Amino acid sequence: xxxxxxxxxxxxxxxxxxxxxxRTHPEDRVVCVDCLTYAGNLSTLKDAMENPHFVFxxxxxxxxxxxxxxxxxxxxxxxxxxxxxxxxxxxxxxPEVFLxxxxxxxxxxxxACRKHGIERYHQVSTDEVYGDLPLDRPDLMFTEETPxxxxxxxxxxxxxxxxxxxxxxxxxxxxxxxxxxxxNYGPYHFPEKLIPLMIANALNDKPLPVYGExxxxxxxxxxxxxxxxxxxxxxxxxxxxxxxVGGHNEMQNIEIVKLICxxxxxxxxxxxxxxxxxxxxxxxxxDPTKIHRELGWxxxxxxxxxxxxxxxxxxxHREWWETIxxxxxxxxxxxxxxxx
Ligand code: NAD
Ligand code: TYD
Numbered sequence: 001x002x003x004x005x006x007x008x009x010x011x012x013x014x015x016x017x018x019x020x021x022x023r024t025h026p027e028d029r030v031v032c033v034d035c036l037t038y039a040g041n042l043s044t045l046k047d048a049m050e051n052p053h054f055v056f057x058x059x060x061x062x063x064x065x066x067x068x069x070x071x072x073x074x075x076x077x078x079x080x081x082x083x084x085x086x087x088x089x090x091x092x093x094x095p096e097v098f099l100x101x102x103x104x105x106x107x108x109x110x111x112a113c114r115k116h117g118i119e120r121y122h123q124v125s126t127d128e129v130y131g132d133l134p135l136d137r138p139d140l141m142f143t144e145e146t147p148x149x150x151x152x153x154x155x156x157x158x159x160x161x162x163x164x165x166x167x168x169x170x171x172x173x174x175x176x177x178x179x180x181x182x183x184n185y186g187p188y189h190f191p192e193k194l195i196p197l198m199i200a201n202a203l204n205d206k207p208l209p210v211y212g213e214x215x216x217x218x219x220x221x222x223x224x225x226x227x228x229x230x231x232x233x234x235x236x237x238x239x240x241x242x243x244x245v246g247g248h249n250e251m252q253n254i255e256i257v258k259l260i261c262x263x264x265x266x267x268x269x270x271x272x273x274x275x276x277x278x279x280x281x282x283x284x285x286x287d288p289t290k291i292h293r294e295l296g297w298x299x300x301x302x303x304x305x306x307x308x309x310x311x312x313x314x315x316x317h318r319e320w321w322e323t324i325x326x327x328x329x330x331x332x333x334x335x336x337x338x339x340x
Contacts, residue, residue, distance in 0.1 A: 002119075003029040004234075005076035007061050007109065008083030010040035012189045013124070013223055017082065018048055020227040029053050031074045033067070034083065035060040036333055041324065043332045044188050058333065061105035064112075071116040078234050080122045081109055087192055088128075088154045092278050095153035102157035103164065110168045110176075122234040123165045123178045127219070127246065128155035130180070132281035135217065138250075141287035142180075144242045151279045162242075175239040179230055182246040182286045185306065186223030187313045191321050194218075195307075198257050199314045200321050202266045212276035214254030217283040221247035222306035225299040232295045246286025247299040256307075263311050 004021060008014040009032035021030050030048070034040050036058055048054045055074070059066040061083045083105060085091065085098045106123065113121045130142040131149035148163070150156040168174040189196040198208050229245040237243055254271075261268055291297045301309075314321060323329040 001027045001029070002077040003031060003074055005031045005033060005070070005074060005079045007033045007079070007081045008040075009056075010034040010036055010042055010045055011082060011086070013184055013226060014082035015044045015188050016186060016223045017080070017227045017230060018045065018054070020224060020231065022048060022051055022054060024231070026053070029055070031070070031076060032056045033059050033061065033070060037085070038330075039086065039190050041188075041329045041332070042336065043320070043323070043329060058337075062100060062108055064108050067108055067112050068115070071112045075116065076118060078120045078122065079109060079113055079118055080124065080230065080234060081106060082124045084158070085154070088152045089192075089277060091152050091154035091157070095157075098153050098157040099160075103160045106161040106164055110165065110174060114168070114172055114174055119175065120234050120239070121165070121174055121176045122230065123161065123176065124230065125162050125178050125180045126155065126158050127180050127182045127244070127284050127286050128152070128281065129159040129162055130284075131155075133283040133285055135215065135282050141285040142244060143287045144180075144244055144290055151281050166240075169240045177233050177237045177239060178242045179233050180242060180244050180286075181226050181229070182219035182221050182284055184223045184226050185220055186310050187317070188320070189223075189310075191324055194253060195256065195260070195310065196314065196321065198260045199264070199311055200325065202260055202264050202270060203314070203318075205266070205270065207272040208257055208261070208270045209272055209274045210254060210257055211274060212280060213273065214252060214257065216253050216280060217250050217285070218253070219246050219285050220249050220251060220256075220303055221245065221299060222301035222303075222309075225301055228300075229291060229297050232297055233291070236295055238294070243291045243295075244286045244288050245291060245297070246288045247303070248288070249299075249303045250283070250285055251303070259307065260311065263308065
């Protein structure tokens with residue numbers, strides 16, 4: 001039995017990871033730490049709250065004393081850090097909070113790991129730390145040896161955190177691992193990101209804002225495949241190592257938007273080309289050979305299956321995303337815990 005401390009568990013991938021752990025390792029305890037920024041939605045964890053093996057702390061990962069208290073009480077064996085500011089467009093508008101949470105928050109967590117002793121600190125990173133690839137070189141992919149070369153304040157903050165994690169491994173002998181994953185999609189994805197935004201807008205017959213010409217390419221992975229990869233790496237991956245995680249599923253943004261329109265029987269007239277993102281990365285593509293060779297991981301959900309599951313989830317959970325769009329979700333914590 002292990003105690004796994006998951007930060008950022010009220011967000012998209014962290015919440016999927018918590019449900020994955022509770023389902024696949026029912027003997028483990030899961031401790032979630034999340035300060036519930038605009039991207040955190042406690043109602044996502046409603047079902048987990050009923051599990052006696054789950055506990056939630058509303059705490060900022062930059063709060064050194066608060067984090068220390070949680071480590072003292074919960075004594076985690078494994079720490080998995082999902083907590084981050086994660087939206088590139090917001091990082092272009094206001095970089096500072098990205099540096100605070102993504103870099104300093106990582107430092108606070110690793111200091112607590114050093115002080116209290118843990119088996120593994122796992123940093124959830126991104127393929128965006130490698131920068132981008134040209135559209136006309138489909139033969140090129142990111143490997144773990146590709147140099148770090150960032151484009152946005154978001155990716156620069158994630159890359160800085162990765163360097164700090166490797167420095168803590170080398171300097172203090174902290175047992176760490178890092179995963180760098182491509183774009184995820186699936187349930188509980190906040191509707192400011194491409195796929196959930198397009199689904200929600202299409203369902204509301206609102207314009208579908210495509211940046212530039214819509215030709216940018218992302219390598220999409222169903223979120224549960226990412227969760228399985230992280231679980232494998234944190235338990236069986238070699239300490240000190242980086243593992244790339246990706247699905248060999250490259251798609252242009254415009255192809256995805258059209259596919260969503262087709263499935264929902266919405267006209268392409270809704271598609272609106274808008275001003276491009278500053279410094280917009282052209283193409284991401286992951287080479288996942290290392291995690292396959294060392295840990296036997298392969299993606300299990302083909303895109304055509306995953307995207308239908310995802311659109312159906314948004315159709316069946318209208319309340320989840322409508323309360324986000326209306327802002328009502330931010331009152332959930334107060335309603336649940338305000339008088340306790
Ligand atoms: P998200 O924005 O949906 O969720 C982030 C969560 O972290 C939220 O619940 C938020 O409340 C919490 N949080 C933010 N700042 C915090 C702080 N200071 N203290 C405590 N909690 C805080 O993000 P996501 O898409 O689930 O991404 C999770 C991680 O995975 C991030 O580190 C991101 O860089 C990485 N990643 C994401 C993708 C993707 O496609 N979404 C791909 C690769 C890697
Ligand atoms: P996003 O979901 O923000 O992920 P990331 O920038 O981390 O890859 O965006 C995915 C792609 O979709 C990216 O090329 C930007 C584009 N995009 C749009 O065209 N319109 C939008 O409204 C959004 C949010 C993104």
